[in-house]
Amino acid sequence: MAEAAVTTRLKKLINTPETEVKDAMAGMAAAHADLIRVEYDPNVIIRKDAPRKGKVGLVSGGGSGHEPMHGGYVGLGMLDAACPGAVFTSPTPDQMARATAAVDGVAGVLHVVKNYTGDIMNFEMAAELARGEGAKVNAVITNDDVAVQDSLYTAGRRGVGVTVLLEKIVGGAAEAGADLEAVTTLAKKVNANGRSMGMALTSCIVPVAGKVTFEIADDEMELGIGIHGEPGRERTKLKSADEIAEILTSTIVKDLPYKRGDEVLAFVNGMGGTPLIELYVIFNAVNRYLTGEGIKITRSLVGNYITSLEMAGCSVTLLKLDGETTKFWDAPVHTPALRWKV
Amino acid sequence: MAEAAVTTRLKKLINTPETEVKDAMAGMAAAHADLIRVEYDPNVIIRKDAPRKGKVGLVSGGGSGHEPMHGGYVGLGMLDAACPGAVFTSPTPDQMARATAAVDGVAGVLHVVKNYTGDIMNFEMAAELARGEGAKVNAVITNDDVAVQDSLYTAGRRGVGVTVLLEKIVGGAAEAGADLEAVTTLAKKVNANGRSMGMALTSCIVPVAGKVTFEIADDEMELGIGIHGEPGRERTKLKSADEIAEILTSTIVKDLPYKRGDEVLAFVNGMGGTPLIELYVIFNAVNRYLTGEGIKITRSLVGNYITSLEMAGCSVTLLKLDGETTKFWDAPVHTPALRWKV
Amino acid sequence: MAVTSAQIYGWLERYAGIVAEQKQYLTGLDAAIGDGDHGINMDRGFQTVLVKLAPVRDKDVGTLLKTTGMALVGSVGGAGGPLYGTFFLRAGAALDGKTEVSDRDLVGALEAGLKGVVERGKANPNDKTMVDALTPAVEQAKQALANGAPLEQALTAAADAAEKGMKATIPLKALKGRASYLGDRSIGHQDPGATSSYLMLRALSDSLATLPQRATTTTTTT
């Protein structure tokens, strides 16, 4: 089973796999000096004007390779700091502890954690460290991926697309002055009202590994894929965009379930290697399906927002909206990757 | 040489190659109903509130497959209409003529045309048609690609990345009430001050063709590539991100030339299949190179803005800024793909 | 010999079939030095032509050719659309209202079409474009008629000249169109537009031939 060391960089615009994350952080700092600053060892991307006195701090993090998540969401009205791990590997507690300290404006800090064993354990250790330093720290765990069977006895569902929406909405509330309890309650509500499912046409390539994570034939697709190249729910024959959109959307709709008359934010996300034109083809099919079900799209997001390196594929996320979540979705945001009304 | 018809869709999220553009237009209309409306046969994407009385109309267009260009740039402060052609094929004169009529607020219309023989001839025919209907039509041709040898006797340089920046800046001026002559003069200035060069790691796949446009080995890259999978200036061994960024940037810098003390907008663009983390690695190297040359980056843009379907690779564009161009770059914009200050 | 609307229609239909058949071949030529869509574009265009011609197929030659030109302009896009569109629009204008066309008129229409292509695209001879197939073809046809040859023979000479012109594009460096971006890398490849123009003229010659028709397509798949 042991593989010979692969020396090729497998067609990536990097210097070395080992320097990729820091090089990219330096690039972000150079491109967005008006919004963020970065620190190395431990690696943290911090909102330029953090900590903001009296504002609840929002910290997230996870493996790199999902850009713009999370570093691209640091800024006004969204995250106060993000901790980029190695590619597809959750960051370490010292990163989150530093991030927490850097953004704590005395009003407390909320950790936004995607439900992966590694992320949860590292964030837990970080919270223990931060609390040891006197910080008030809450955590919310996103687990919106309907492709994964949920159960009391398992690690449960993965956190995927809803994480982005949650960071925006909860970031809006925190910016507006909501306290730690209110922010935490809102975060849980967003997570409870959101569901996602993804699929892949091709594998991604983890730079250090230097080869595709999985092999997949030219006429196959992987349904229910996560964002780390981990296998999905099933491998099937490639289908049309309309069929794929219907499988993803109907599975999501039945899960919550979303009901006739519901207003939703519909989010069609690219995995990184799929052209935008195709994401709009999918959005069209999602819209048609939801219209048929009497579910109304009142907000939408289409693009590469939570990616899996160069994987081709997409995910669909629905978030049931109410007045509060709509208001904070619409609230001003100014980050490298999302910006409006400012 | 004749190839057997390829039946596989080659891993695309589409229904059929023939329906792709219209399906995507319908998806755009559904996702961005607040900003745009679409018309079919001829296919046009139009700013929702067009025509705006007294405002110079901005129309662009080109082959599909470069999303978000141009449809994603229709909206406040940028384009008034975009004409999507078949994938990688410039649109037809009836599309541009319809777009021109739809956005003409009596102040005249500027056509933004990338320098490709097909685009130019189709836009010329459209302008003839529109002028026949009494419209005032000017055209500006972008030709910023330094990879192509320029000469009086050839088709000259291709229009690439500068087109996006021009549409934003000139859109800002048109929104602010500049007249057709002023808008045209500004457009020419932007084009004159901008230079680009691109490279590819992998080929793209035109859906109707159903196979890669070119073969390229795992350790090779194509330097000076365009945005249609057309071959570039040379095929070389794959290099590190720093080396690639230096080749692209130094070629650009020497061409204008950009000089010590110049202030520039630095734009690192993804070809569609390259992860954002890698684009930031490139931006970091571009920034380091320019800093070494004494050229100051005062504005930046990093992401997939003028793409070539799923091609992996990037392009670098520099635009020398002055007070006027900076002001209109910073001006409010609200389109599907670019948005700020509104 | 006078050429009828039916014969012109037959030419256009035959050429549409050849384009459909040679779609991958033309596209392959374009992939080598362009963007790999010439066959796809031309096929989309001539399928549209067939649809648009159906209701006017009994009309005069000018109408047939102008309808073809409009259909191409409105459906092909790229460089091919305006160029072939202009070719047929100009040729059609030269034959306005005629249901029977003299030999000289027909060749004159081809010449008008070529003139339109050159005005639209501003290509010079040896720029490695369709002009390199069309120019010698029109010259040879005129020459043959001037020498008293019958139309059939003039058009065969035109197709032969186009074929030679097409092949002569191989060693050229492209100076116009997308292939010009390649500079020296365009050398050694046959121009796709010159190839589709040759096929168009061969189809014309074969359509109007009273001899058993030549197998048009077999000459192009090598």
Added chain:
Amino acid sequence: MAVTSAQIYGWLERYAGIVAEQKQYLTGLDAAIGDGDHGINMDRGFQTVLVKLAPVRDKDVGTLLKTTGMALVGSVGGAGGPLYGTFFLRAGAALDGKTEVSDRDLVGALEAGLKGVVERGKANPNDKTMVDALTPAVEQAKQALANGAPLEQALTAAADAAEKGMKATIPLKALKGRASYLGDRSIGHQDPGATSSYLMLRALSDSLATLPQRATTTTTTT
């Protein structure tokens, strides 16, 4: 037999070497049912461990193990970081200040480490995790000592039990960690964390063996 700091250091160094050597193997196991980074993560971690241990290598066993734990927590990330980190932090805490460690103390430290892993990860036996290798290993070592066996024999029994536990993960369906997302598709694959845990215990047993050392790595490449 009393275990010294030097022997513990030797164990950690040996294990770091094995992880480096088995990086692709562990990563391959993880690619099948996880995200394909376990070997990469562990190797990054143990390379950091070597760096961090260098200045403290003459210190007490507790310091060595706690330093190892801190290095892992701060460099591995993922599930492996907190789990292995906690294992070594707890084991180190149990041996605080000791430069010589009794057989019972050493096995007790392993037990404390395992307890930490279970508290941190909340995995039950047969959830298809590293716990399935560590639990029988600790049990067998305790049993062996209770039966009066020398440490060397107890640790060999532990490594053998870990190996059995590792192999026993193959038919299991994963209920914890990333592999649990696969549901039934996780069946038939050996758990990467159980594999790295087995390698760790085999390295310990080999490090402390007075017998000629077993070729640790050859057993793992099949």
